[in-house]
Amino acid sequence: MAKRYNFLVYVETDDKGVVTQLSLEALNAAKKTAEEGGASVSAMVIGEKVSRAVEELQFHNIDNIYVKEDVSLKYYRPRKFLAILIKIYRLLEPKLTIFGNSKNSLDFAARAAIQFDIALVTDCVKIEKDKEELLFTKPVYSNNVMAVYAGGSSPCIVTMRSKSTEPSERSELRQGEIIKLGEVDEPASEEYEILEAGALEDGGKKLADADIIVAGGRGIGGPEGFLELQKLADLLDGQVGSTRPPCDLGWVSPEVQVGITGTIVSPNVYFAVGLSGSFQHMAGMSGSKTIIAINSDSNANIFKISDYGIIGEYEPVLCGLISGIKGCST
Amino acid sequence: MHIIVCIKQTPDHEGPRESYEINHDLNIVVPRGIPPVLSLFDENALEAALRIKDQRDDVKITIVSIGKKISNAVMIRALAAGADELIKMEDELFESHKLDSGATAQVMAKTVKRIGNYDLILVGRQASDWNSGYMGISLGSILNIPCITFAQKVDVQSDALIVNRVVDNGYEILTSSLPAVVMVTNELGELRYPAMKARREAKKKSIIKWNAADINLDEGKQLPKQPLVLVSLKHPSIPEKACRYIEASDPQTAGKKLIQLLVENNVLP
Ligand SMILES: Cc1cc2nc3c(=O)[nH]c(=O)nc-3n(C[C@H](O)[C@H](O)[C@H](O)COP(=O)(O)OP(=O)(O)OC[C@H]3O[C@@H](n4cnc5c(N)ncnc54)[C@H](O)[C@@H]3O)c2cc1C
Ligand SMILES: Nc1ncnc2c1ncn2[C@@H]1O[C@H](COP(=O)(O)O)[C@@H](O)[C@H]1O
Numbered sequence: 001m002a003k004r005y006n007f008l009v010y011v012e013t014d015d016k017g018v019v020t021q022l023s024l025e026a027l028n029a030a031k032k033t034a035e036e037g038g039a040s041v042s043a044m045v046i047g048e049k050v051s052r053a054v055e056e057l058q059f060h061n062i063d064n065i066y067v068k069e070d071v072s073l074k075y076y077r078p079r080k081f082l083a084i085l086i087k088i089y090r091l092l093e094p095k096l097t098i099f100g101n102s103k104n105s106l107d108f109a110a111r112a113a114i115q116f117d118i119a120l121v122t123d124c125v126k127i128e129k130d131k132e133e134l135l136f137t138k139p140v141y142s143n144n145v146m147a148v149y150a151g152g153s154s155p156c157i158v159t160m161r162s163k164s165t166e167p168s169e170r171s172e173l174r175q176g177e178i179i180k181l182g183e184v185d186e187p188a189s190e191e192y193e194i195l196e197a198g199a200l201e202d203g204g205k206k207l208a209d210a211d212i213i214v215a216g217g218r219g220i221g222g223p224e225g226f227l228e229l230q231k232l233a234d235l236l237d238g239q240v241g242s243t244r245p246p247c248d249l250g251w252v253s254p255e256v257q258v259g260i261t262g263t264i265v266s267p268n269v270y271f272a273v274g275l276s277g278s279f280q281h282m283a284g285m286s287g288s289k290t291i292i293a294i295n296s297d298s299n300a301n302i303f304k305i306s307d308y309g310i311i312g313e314y315e316p317v318l319c320g321l322i323s324g325i326k327g328c329s330t
Numbered sequence: 331m332h333i334i335v336c337i338k339q340t341p342d343h344e345g346p347r348e349s350y351e352i353n354h355d356l357n358i359v360v361p362r363g364i365p366p367v368l369s370l371f372d373e374n375a376l377e378a379a380l381r382i383k384d385q386r387d388d389v390k391i392t393i394v395s396i397g398k399k400i401s402n403a404v405m406i407r408a409l410a411a412g413a414d415e416l417i418k419m420e421d422e423l424f425e426s427h428k429l430d431s432g433a434t435a436q437v438m439a440k441t442v443k444r445i446g447n448y449d450l451i452l453v454g455r456q457a458s459d460w461n462s463g464y465m466g467i468s469l470g471s472i473l474n475i476p477c478i479t480f481a482q483k484v485d486v487q488s489d490a491l492i493v494n495r496v497v498d499n500g501y502e503i504l505t506s507s508l509p510a511v512v513m514v515t516n517e518l519g520e521l522r523y524p525a526m527k528a529r530r531e532a533k534k535k536s537i538i539k540w541n542a543a544d545i546n547l548d549e550g551k552q553l554p555k556q557p558l559v560l561v562s563l564k565h566p567s568i569p570e571k572a573c574r575y576i577e578a579s580d581p582q583t584a585g586k587k588l589i590q591l592l593v594e595n596n597v598l599p
Binding site (some may be wrong): 014015075076102103104106107110111113114118119120121122123135136138139140141142143144145146147148149150151152154156191192193194195196197198199200212236244247248249250254255260261268269278279280282286290291292293303304305306307308309310311312313316317318319320321322323324325 | 341343344345347350352359432455456458459460461462463464467468470471476477478479480482491492493496497498499500501502503504505506510515516517519520557558559560561562563564565566568569570571573574575576580581582583584585586587588589590591592597598
């Protein structure tokens with residue numbers, strides 16, 4: 001390849017300053033594509049306290065690590081963050097900029113694509129190199145169709161769907177040049193002001209890390225049913241998950257939604273109770289090692305990707321599961 | 331106060347996989363045997379507008395839908411739920427695969443300018459067909475007004491906008507001036523269900539038809555080129571598994587049997 005291209009990855013950190021799993025995945029996607037085409041990979045970290053993340057990134061075989069640390073950068077602010085990206089962009093002229101598909105990253109990526117007037121592929125699951133061109137695969141039509149886009153000769157921005165690649169692996173070697181960004185042209189004002197910000201119970205993260213998930217769907221019928229699922233989850237030391245409808249109907253808290261617009265999970269065991277198996281949901285859990293479906297409809301889609309199944313009303317089955325674990329006879 | 335809600339008409343997202351036929355020659359998706367519906371998250375955007383209307387007496391809600399052909403039968407659901415009027419922006423040019431989200435934002439911006447006065451524009455998190463999720467940000471940028479994404483609650487207090495925004499593992503409460511664009515996510519809640527009477531009355535509401543020429547967009551000359559080239563479309567392969575069904579005299583026993591089996595097979599400790 002004649003020209004050496006630069007790739008840039010936006011790295012997010014959690015509230016403890018640790019690089020998020022999604023960012024490690026985005027990093028790996030960049031590294032894998034770079035290997036094919038001999039590109040350099042750089043990362044950028046923006047935040048209030050980023051030293052821990054920067055140190056971690058030095059063990060990931062990255063060429064340059066751009067850093068902007070400031071107390072005013074605790075929360076994502078569109079104009080401030082974009083001003084920083086503009087500065088890096090001028091220095092690096094990246095052919096490809098990769099974000100994770102988190103909410104803030106999606107916001108950031110869209111504003112960047114508009115600013116630089118370049119193509120954006122959101123919710124991308126695969127990046128490939130075809131001769132001189134980059135190809136991006138993205139699920140469309142509610143996960144029923146995969147679209148492959150070509151970026152052409154101009155630069156592109158993508159946001160990577162969670163769990164679409166393995167996370168980048170830590171190496172022994174410490175390397176990578178740390179480039180501290182000095183003054184950045186401050187935007188005159190923000191589009192909006194933050195009045196309050198807070199953390200939730202970490203529902204999504206707990207779910208993403210869970211070993212066992214007991215998920216319910218519309219067939220659970222109400223909040224009471226979810227309390228029963230919670231009992232099973234507690235006995236198994238697992239977490240409760242849900243499809244979209246129970247979240248929207250207020251039966252469970254929205255953080256426990258599994259699927260393309262919720263959390264993408266791949267636990268060891270996934271109980272799918274009273275849910276039909278829509279593609280938007282299955283795309284969020286089909287990576288689970290063992291899937292167990294309980295549904296009154298023998299034709300429900302979910303059985304097609306399940307290892308074990310019980311056809312029937314969930315209430316008595318759940319009762320049986322719970323008493324089966326407790327080991328008492330009823 | 332005038333609220334514009336952008337609603338796309340899309341093929342039913344709950345259709346079975348076979349209904350999303352791919353025409354490889356034209357490189358397009360052809361929905362078969364599934365009805366068009368309101369794009370999923372746009373229902374949440376409309377619900378957000380209706381909740382503001384519940385709070386104040388001066389609210390008018392206008393729906394704008396851009397497409398090759400917009401069905402009254404689909405949009406009536408939105409009017410019946412409580413929107414006041416519908417603007418159908420129909421043109422050959424506006425077929426869903428010809429218009430990416432950036433281009434849609436250009437058309438929407440021109441439409442909004444033609445409408446003239448507005449205080450708030452609500453859009454959905456992402457359209458259910460192409461799943462892009464950046465039309466709202468593009469629109470805000472073209473109109474040069476603030477855009478707030480992933481709103482789970484939208485309030486208007488005197489002349490300011492207050493939005494509760496979902497972020498990963500948290501929330502933010504934000505304020506901005508009006509007019510603004512707000513992208514609404516499903517956490518806000520489902521669109522209310524209209525009563526029969528409201529459905530009948532909705533048929534009398536105003537439906538305005540515009541086309542590209544009405545907003546000075548002719549022959550697509552001013553439509554921006556789509557920066558990405560769609561190379562191919564294919565159905566994803568999901569590996570199917572051979573499900574082992576547990577049968578028993580009654581469902582409760584089936585449940586117990588399943589636990590035994592899971593323990594025997596080392597799935598559960
Ligand atoms: C762009 C987009 C993004 C989306 N993102 C997501 C997402 O992230 N996650 C998600 O889940 N959905 C998502 N959806 C929604 C998705 O299309 C489906 O609407 C949803 O997953 C259906 O949920 P469900 O299976 O619980 O409900 P249903 O499809 O209504 O299924 C209910 C099931 O329960 C069974 N049942 C009923 N009663 C009982 C009983 N007593 N005992 C046992 N079984 C019973 C029925 O047989 C049926 O199979 C998205 C949609 C779009 C368009
Ligand atoms: N053709 C359209 N007509 C009306 N609104 C649209 C159209 N396309 C997109 N939108 C709005 O923009 C949102 C985001 O769309 P997108 O960025 O294309 O995924 C949708 O949820 C709609 O509210």
